[in-house]
Amino acid sequence: MVNGKQIFQGRLLNLFLKRQKFPNGYIGTLEIIKHPGAVLIVPFLSDDKIILIKQYRPVINAYIWELPAGTLNKGEDPLKCARRELIEEIGYDAGILEKIGYIYSAPGYTTEKIIIYKAKKLIKVKAKKEVDEVITPKVFTRKAIQKLINSGKIVDAKTICAIKLVIK
Structure with missing residues (x-):
């Protein structure tokens, strides 16, 4: 509070x-x-394949690569939010959602806490994209994601943090 x-x-x-x-x-x-808080999900299609999304961010007027994520609704359980965001943004549900940890996005001025989940045993479902989200999912290998980070092609801080926590 x-x-x-x-x-x-x-x-x-x-x-x-x-x-x-x-x-x-x-x-x-x-x-x-x-801020009400948020979740971020690292969705694994296999041990080596992760789904990223290319999302239009109107505040910076650019498309950027990031992991599926979303804001918690008032009183919403973070695990339910993670499942909802997976379905909305990439059209998958997860057989296993494992909490990895959390980060504060910018503790100098916001209370936003982002809970990070690892999703495995993905099940294809129909995506339920929101009208204000312009998203294209794409599968990458771990190595390709590391190259995207190292080359500056992934600039989303929460995505970089989560990848570094999950891919060791």
Whole structure:
């Protein structure tokens, strides 16, 4: 929970101003974006094959490669959200969803916590894409994904973190 003065309430995000005393005694005003949290899924078709999505991101006006991910609905179980996002974005359900860990996307200004899952034993289903998502899934080998990261072709931070956690 973020204490402070709410200065904006949006559909997804809320912005707060908060006076904060730091451990060293400094008192400052923070701008904090309260976020409901998210999930990110590393979907394995086999031990060596992972599905990435090429997604249009209107904020940066570009298509980027990333892993399936999505924001938690209010009160939604993260595991159910992960399953929903797999179906929506790549048209697969998972026989096994294993929680790998979590990351904070930008802890200097947002509460967004992203829970990372590994999906195995994928089952093909009909994709249920949302109207505001322009997505094309594609299968890559682990080695090809590493090359995409190393060459700067994957620039999504959460995707890079998850790949580094899962592919050791």
